[in-house]
Amino acid sequence: MDLGNLMAFDPTHHFESVPSSRQELTRVCLEKGTELVQAIANAVFALPSTDDPDGPIVRLPPPTTALPREKHLPKPKPPTKWELFAKMKGIKKHKKDKRAFDEQAGTWKRRHGYDRVNDDKDIPIIEAKLSDEPGEDPFSKRKAEKKQRVEKQEKNRLQNLKQAAKAGALPSHVQLAATALPITGTHGEAPKKASKEELQNVAGMAATATASGGKFDKKLPGEKPAKHAGKYRKFLPVVEGKGMSSQEKQQTAKILDQLMNKSSHGMLDVNKAVTMFNVKKEKQRNKEKEHKTSSVASKLKPKKKSFKKSSKKKH
């Protein structure tokens, strides 16, 4: 008998022959059942009971039949790096008060939150030290340092959680998610996320592998027809219309002209070429002139006569 589960088990009973009719069977079963239930009830009612407005309440003993658990036992989490260090050094935790005295303001302020003690934005003056460079802003430097400290702390926290996850004792409300695949190989590039346009074009790109270029593929509702990437070829009509010179003749003449002009650098703007040539020539002439004059003049420079009145000495 298992009182914790309100269960009674009668191993002694056995059917010599299964009773023929269903009703007979149920009757016998209910009879035996009643006996067993009565036995449990006797035991349960015998337990000390407390009175309650709903009815008498008894304290059941813990169940005796061992049933398997639903989930594994919670594992103790491994100590964090700080905890190990503190244990080694013998540092004990001290409870901090919510209020602390702010030296600067001379009042009691709260330790965390709005209008707190030792806030960075409350510092009016930072004295310069000899080690400071002249162009640096100490306030922004402080901010940057704090940001660094916070990042370092986050990194350490992640490491601690990783250790806990390894031991199987991650705190239940935290999950560790992989943001990027680990770097393998020489490139180590994270796979780029496909853009919306790329995704829309994928089906079209795959369809070009079919024999008809994806033209007759069944499309899903809402799918746009694939965009044609590349040039459209223009084919001449088989039979020409009247009133136009032969298109085929034009096409072939065009090709021939291009071929002929290649040898004579066909793509030449004659006027531009002439002006460029003239300009170049002028420049060269000027340079030559300068060279001639400078070679003589440099050695004998004429004295510069100052024509200012003040320079004239009055005798």
Next chain:
Amino acid sequence: MLKIKNPKTHRAKREIEKRAPKFVENGKKTLILHGTKTSDVLNMVLTQIYHLKRDNAVKYTKKNENIRPFESGGETSLEFFSLKTDCSLFVFGSHSKKRPNNLVLGRMFDHHIYDLVEVGVENFRPIESFEYDKKLTPRIGSKPFFAFIGEGFESVEELKHLKEVLLDLFRGEVVENLNLAGIDRVFVCTALSSSTVFLTHCALRLKRSGTAIPRMELVEVGPSMDLVVRRHRLPNDSLKKEAMKTTSEQPKKKIKNVSSDVLQGKIGKIYIPDQKVGGITLSSDVKGLKRERREAKKRKVGIENEAKKRKTASD
């Protein structure tokens, strides 16, 4: 690259903590679903089991083609559902020519399959087919009694397994305190042969008897069926050991407002709310008022008498 994922709302955090592994676990939830094909009988069986376990069961209505509990690959879907709904018991119904009206009762450990029992349902009688006094219907969530009859439950391994699974399935939450007024149902299981079990669900009627303990009377209300054990799979030993592990040590509960001092020993803090002096109603103790008035009168009379006496004396 790992990232810490925290729940963003308190509600989400509470939900996750509910599903975390604990020392003392919550009640097991049941997942009821069916496979590709089900018969009428099986549908009724599944719905009636769902009704019996209304509070802590989840019933899926879609058919699941890829669930085959006894095959190695066919349980991934089940495990996924168990993870999503946090159910560690499942009832999977399917119907085929080889195994008509098949019911697979299974348990999960850490959302992986722990053990399975496959039974066939025969001679099913739904709740509607029983006639009984409607006042006796057992309420949802009440703790049931169990009566197992037959030596088969001890000798035959399959029946032993089935007994364990049935107990786990129907017992509901493990409670310490039981309200004696609230016992109203019993499950009677009789081993008819080495492979068949007759299961029926009855309501309890407590009749007045001479002693404090009432007399039990069983009235058949619920579904009754014959379960024919077909296959079963026991858990492997290591898994079983892991699942049956219990620790005797319980996590220390923090006692609030009690602290101990070396000098003074155990100190307790009592917080008294402010007295609302203005809001207190004057006592309507009329007797007290009467007495006061009486006494006041006596005193007055006494003074007068004295005054009279003095007068007469002086006179």
